[in-house]
Amino acid sequence: MADMYDLNAIRDSFFASQSKKPTGQQEVYVDRDGKVRLGTGGEDDAPLSRVPQSTFAALSTEARLAREYEVVRTKFPANTYYEDAPGAEGWVYEITTMFNRTYVMCAHFNGTEYQVRLIDPDLESLPSHDPHGVHLYGSGVICLSERPGSGQPTLQDAYARSAAWALGVDFVKMGHPFPFNAKQ
Numbered sequence: 001m002a003d004m005y006d007l008n009a010i011r012d013s014f015f016a017s018q019s020k021k022p023t024g025q026q027e028v029y030v031d032r033d034g035k036v037r038l039g040t041g042g043e044d045d046a047p048l049s050r051v052p053q054s055t056f057a058a059l060s061t062e063a064r065l066a067r068e069y070e071v072v073r074t075k076f077p078a079n080t081y082y083e084d085a086p087g088a089e090g091w092v093y094e095i096t097t098m099f100n101r102t103y104v105m106c107a108h109f110n111g112t113e114y115q116v117r118l119i120d121p122d123l124e125s126l127p128s129h130d131p132h133g134v135h136l137y138g139s140g141v142i143c144l145s146e147r148p149g150s151g152q153p154t155l156q157d158a159y160a161r162s163a164a165w166a167l168g169v170d171f172v173k174m175g176h177p178f179p180f181n182a183k184q
Contacts, residue, residue, distance in 0.1 A: 004037040013038065017053035028053060071155050080130065091155070094120065095166050101173070103166040105142070107158045113151030114158035116142045117167075134172055135165060 003009070013028050026038040029048035039048055048129040059067070065082075072080050072091055080093040083106065090108030097103070104120040117140045141152040144161040152158040168178045 001012055004039060006038070009038055010036060014053045016057050019135050022077070026049075034107075043099045049076060059102075068109075068155050071159075076158050076159055090117070093159070095163050099167075099169050099174075101166070101170050103162075105162050107155055107162065109155070110151065113153055114155050115151040116144060116158050116162040134169055136169075 009026075010028055013026060025042055026040060028036060028051040029039040030036050030051055031048055036051065068091065069082075076091065077095065079095050080091055083090055083092050088106070090106040092104065092106045094102060094104045101121075103118065106117045107118055108117070118136060119140070137143065137150070141150060142162055142165050144152050144158060144165070152161055157168075164180060168180050170178075171179045
């Protein structure tokens with residue numbers, strides 16, 4: 001058995017986990033002092049925090065934009081374009097709902113998830129400035145989830161939720177509660 005602080009054994013445990021090879025390797029843990037080590041997770045190891053051994057990864061901006069372009073090309077409205085003005089980067093698109101109301105939005109990657117900002121109509125044209133009622137923050141960011149940050153993990157999910165949000169706001173404009181939340 002490897003020493004619990006053996007860096008090669010810790011690396012091997014990560015590699016085995018990431019390649020999905022069932023090897024019976026020990027898990028990797030961190031103690032309260034921040035030291036990374038191998039362990040079993042048993043009572044003798046407490047109090048330790050288990051380290052998820054998934055791949056550390058981040059796409060370059062170019063690779064992310066290439067993936068996004070493909071999603072936009074196949075899933076977004078034909079009028080979608082990429083705005084690259086500093087502070088306003090993102091995919092701008094227009095949705096016309098079944099009630100013939102048009103919403104212009106911009107989906108952008110904030111570094112961890114995709115958020116959508118309402119560009120048009122103006123916030124003042126909405127029936128309520130209550131963020132809970134129309135799921136829209138005063139900054140113009142649409143609340144797309146119950147998680148902090150209110151975004152979605154993929155560009156496609158953010159687009160789809162924003163289209164459903166626009167339809168929901170149409171109902172609010174007609175005097176009804178937002179229709180897509182069970183507790184509202």
